[in-house]
Amino acid sequence: MSALERLGIASESSVNSEGSYSSHQQQTSDTFGFKWAKRDTYDSPATQVNAYRWLIERYCDNDPHRLDQWLAGGRKIILDAGCGAGYSALAFFGHRLNDHDYVGVDISDAVKVARLRFREAGCSGDFLRRSLLDLDDIPDGSIDLIFSEGVLHHTDNTESAVRYLANKVKPGGLFMFYVYAKKAVIREFTDDYIREQLLALSDEEAWKALEPLTKLGIALGELNVNIEVPEDIPYLGINKGKLDIQRFFYWNICKLYYRPEYTLDEMNHINFDWFRPLNCHRHTPDEVRSWCEKSGMVIKSMNVQESGITVVAQKIS
Numbered sequence: 001m002s003a004l005e006r007l008g009i010a011s012e013s014s015v016n017s018e019g020s021y022s023s024h025q026q027q028t029s030d031t032f033g034f035k036w037a038k039r040d041t042y043d044s045p046a047t048q049v050n051a052y053r054w055l056i057e058r059y060c061d062n063d064p065h066r067l068d069q070w071l072a073g074g075r076k077i078i079l080d081a082g083c084g085a086g087y088s089a090l091a092f093f094g095h096r097l098n099d100h101d102y103v104g105v106d107i108s109d110a111v112k113v114a115r116l117r118f119r120e121a122g123c124s125g126d127f128l129r130r131s132l133l134d135l136d137d138i139p140d141g142s143i144d145l146i147f148s149e150g151v152l153h154h155t156d157n158t159e160s161a162v163r164y165l166a167n168k169v170k171p172g173g174l175f176m177f178y179v180y181a182k183k184a185v186i187r188e189f190t191d192d193y194i195r196e197q198l199l200a201l202s203d204e205e206a207w208k209a210l211e212p213l214t215k216l217g218i219a220l221g222e223l224n225v226n227i228e229v230p231e232d233i234p235y236l237g238i239n240k241g242k243l244d245i246q247r248f249f250y251w252n253i254c255k256l257y258y259r260p261e262y263t264l265d266e267m268n269h270i271n272f273d274w275f276r277p278l279n280c281h282r283h284t285p286d287e288v289r290s291w292c293e294k295s296g297m298v299i300k301s302m303n304v305q306e307s308g309i310t311v312v313a314q315k316i317s
Contacts, residue, residue: 003077003101004126007138021131025107028154028277033108034203035276036085041269043117046261051091055149058303058310059092059176070174071096076144080104081132081165081177082151086114089147090121097123107131131155133164143168148177150308153281159291166295169315175297178310182282183251184237190254194275206276207268214268217256220246251306285309 021029035041060066078097080089083104089097097118102125104114111127118125132148133155146165155161158179169175182188194213198206227248229240238252246258257270274280285302288309292299296317303310 001101002126003103004128006077006101007103007142009128009137021107022156024278025131025156028279029107031203031277032084032106032154033110034207035269035272036087036108036110036113038265038269039085039113041263041265042085042087044263044266047266048091050259050261051088055088055092058178058305059301059312061301061303067093067096070145071100076100077142078102079138079143079146079165079168081146081148082106082154083114083127084108084110084151086117086125088149089125090117090123092147092149095121095123097125102126103128105130105132105135133161135165135168138168140167141170143173144170145174145176148175150178150180152177153179153283154277154279156279158281158283159287162291163295166292166297166313166315169297171315171317173315174300175295175313175315176311177313178308179288180280180282180308181304181306182284183306186236186253187251187255188282191275191280194254195278195280198276199278203276207272210271210275211264211268213254213256214264214271217246217250217258217267217271218264220249220256221258221260283309 056062056064078093078100080086080102083089083106086104089102089104104111104125105128106114107130109129111129115127132151146169148165152158152161162177166175183191198209201209223245225245226242227245228242229238229248232238232240236252246256250256250258255271255274257267259267285304288302288311289299292311292313296315297313298316299311299313301312
């Protein structure tokens, strides 16, 4: 019996609710459909290895046995809320997915890519093309584990998305998610300014427009130079300490992703992922704690990094 059959959903159906989406949500959907179709920009061994390491670091505190513990005790229903191309689920769960019942939900055409990538990886799964807020046919309290990696902040309202999905989790079940954290003052301004400048462009034009920015990140990274910030500058959100100059720009001025083992397109993919979607909310740990409490969840672990906030929460009511 498949996951959808266990949930009482007859087939891999979709909900035709595009007319109810906001313009920001529709643009964000289109953005991710475009991005995940460019498989050569994220599907290399280097990107997959790095994705796995970062997921295990944030969710499992570098202990992959925690994931096995969470999945112990029989066949679980796993809901991947905002699965995209199945990239994070395949990297994180791997072939464990064949021991459980997986449903990937995404608002964009990326579900077609996800279905293909699962097949290529030899993993089973069901897929629904719809908004993660259009899951009323999934009974409340029916999901053992919800996984939503870097997605909820791309809805119109992150808190509403958290609280809606939390209703689907069984008592004792887990809700695992990652949302963006608020950045330094100049970085926040620059990010939104660039996002607005890209608005009038097509996705392909926006991709090309970001390449000079990506190349600047590479140039800064290749300098391999550290700078010392002598004191905290709290009104700019800049912390004291020694930092590589590329990382100083990255965290405090503008997102200029750099990783030496990545290609230009792989780095540009990550910058596009950040700058292109209009729905791109950033949050504080206190906000996230409040949402979990209001949703009847207790936080088992919270990993707070400059990039974002990773939560493993358990439903208690």
